[in-house]
Amino acid sequence: MPGYAMVIDQRRCVGCMACIVACKTQNGVPPECFRTRVVEEVDGVFPDLRMELRPELCNHCDSPTCVQNCPTGASYKRDDGIVLVNRMRCVGCKACIAACPYGARYIDPDHGYADKCTFCFERLEEGEEPACVSTCTGRARIFGDLEDPESEVSRLLRGYASYVLLAGAGTKPRVHYIRKFGKPE
Amino acid sequence: METSITGVNAIAYPYLHIWDWRIATYLFLSGVTAGILVLSAVINFRRSGFTHSEAACCYMGPLMAPFILALGMLFILLDLGRPFNSFWFYLSFQPASPMSWGAWGVGIIIPVSFIYGLAAVPEDKRGILRLWRLIALSARLRPHLRKLAGTNFGLGIFLGIYTGVLLSSFIARPLWNSPVLPVLFMASALSTGAAVIIIVSRDRAIKLFFTKVDIWLIFAEILILALFFYGHYVSTEASRASIMPFFDYRSEFFPYWMAIFLLAILLPVALVLELVDIREDAHKDMSFLTVLRMDLSASMVLLGGFIVRLAVIYAGQLSRLT
Numbered sequence: 051m052p053g054y055a056m057v058i059d060q061r062r063c064v065g066c067m068a069c070i071v072a073c074k075t076q077n078g079v080p081p082e083c084f085r086t087r088v089v090e091e092v093d094g095v096f097p098d099l100r101m102e103l104r105p106e107l108c109n110h111c112d113s114p115t116c117v118q119n120c121p122t123g124a125s126y127k128r129d130d131g132i133v134l135v136n137r138m139r140c141v142g143c144k145a146c147i148a149a150c151p152y153g154a155r156y157i158d159p160d161h162g163y164a165d166k167c168t169f170c171f172e173r174l175e176e177g178e179e180p181a182c183v184s185t186c187t188g189r190a191r192i193f194g195d196l197e198d199p200e201s202e203v204s205r206l207l208r209g210y211a212s213y214v215l216l217a218g219a220g221t222k223p224r225v226h227y228i229r230k231f232g233k234p235e
Numbered sequence: 236m237e238t239s240i241t242g243v244n245a246i247a248y249p250y251l252h253i254w255d256w257r258i259a260t261y262l263f264l265s266g267v268t269a270g271i272l273v274l275s276a277v278i279n280f281r282r283s284g285f286t287h288s289e290a291a292c293c294y295m296g297p298l299m300a301p302f303i304l305a306l307g308m309l310f311i312l313l314d315l316g317r318p319f320n321s322f323w324f325y326l327s328f329q330p331a332s333p334m335s336w337g338a339w340g341v342g343i344i345i346p347v348s349f350i351y352g353l354a355a356v357p358e359d360k361r362g363i364l365r366l367w368r369l370i371a372l373s374a375r376l377r378p379h380l381r382k383l384a385g386t387n388f389g390l391g392i393f394l395g396i397y398t399g400v401l402l403s404s405f406i407a408r409p410l411w412n413s414p415v416l417p418v419l420f421m422a423s424a425l426s427t428g429a430a431v432i433i434i435v436s437r438d439r440a441i442k443l444f445f446t447k448v449d450i451w452l453i454f455a456e457i458l459i460l461a462l463f464f465y466g467h468y469v470s471t472e473a474s475r476a477s478i479m480p481f482f483d484y485r486s487e488f489f490p491y492w493m494a495i496f497l498l499a500i501l502l503p504v505a506l507v508l509e510l511v512d513i514r515e516d517a518h519k520d521m522s523f524l525t526v527l528r529m530d531l532s533a534s535m536v537l538l539g540g541f542i543v544r545l546a547v548i549y550a551g552q553l554s555r556l557t
Contacts, residue, residue, distance in 0.1 A: 118404075153251075
């Protein structure tokens, strides 16, 4: 059984936002909703500025608070690590949205169920990569199987110092980041 | 640092806004129900202490309890994104989800408290049930009142505490993520439950008894509220930031510091009014003005309890992990 994960190499992100467009097109995300976003953080005092670009999405956590808090079992985690929502069972109580520290979920405005990134599992079944990964112009998003020690994600995580968002929350995210800059002074 | 984000969901940025006054109203009404069940169960469970006619006055609360809770459930249904799917609450049980516990709990409490309410109606008051089937059922249930009171005591504790546990389980919301919150909600539930019994009871002895009880409950609520804020203040940066809306005097946070201001006024004023009652009228001869003062004090407690729920629900959504 694979253990899917994503590595985001911030050194390679150019902020083109193509991932956001590809995600919305692939998954038919409603106009005012997003499953992925790009955070631009500008730090310092002019002219000594630096900018960090950080694409964010559902972290498909290994200890998912959204799944734990779902009262109907609509949110669930597959054996391959992907966290999904069974729309039929969702009552739209929004407990998962309150539970997610990453703001990765939204309520579908037309149907009322909670929705989020699925790692494009339908594409994975066809042997393709998630839409945001295959469209990434700078190859900043790398997707693969953490169970395979020879996969690109495994090699990257072995070779580079990486971090996850809000590690202190204890959610054990499956989206890892390689930082563009060192630690801020 | 300047941050701009492309692709934000309005529901989560810049602040979460998923739950509103409807959820706060449910929390308040379920708390009131819990308080009524626990406190009336204490009266109805006691073999001695109250004379028959005094205990008889403790039936209006239990009779009202399931309807208050059902009204609260209506507000929950109004908030659900897919209310017609709510049967799924009862087709699965998720032990890690406090909301699942709550859904099952409320589903059990409404019928059980209804039965308890019927059992609590004394013989000479059964006329208010109108329907002969209910009157007959009430007569059949009456011998089981102690058992039902004991059951409803436990269910009431569960109902009063689970809403706080639900909110405190969200690690992503520092204001809610506090072990003091369930205790605060329980104290508030008991004091608002006592307030409702004070208001609906006609018997002055029962009014005075619950006024005395409420004094201690208001003391407890004020103390727990202070500890709730203190706990956040001495905790992590995110926890400390989460209580800042209550102590920030900028216009955008006006409702939050106003909530604290009202709580700081309402609860102590309610306390003072009740203390005055006890001091002046420990005996049975209470003037109309004293009764009015007790009702006014109880109303303030109810308003304070509602403000606590509103403030916690709204401010909790402003808080986030950093």
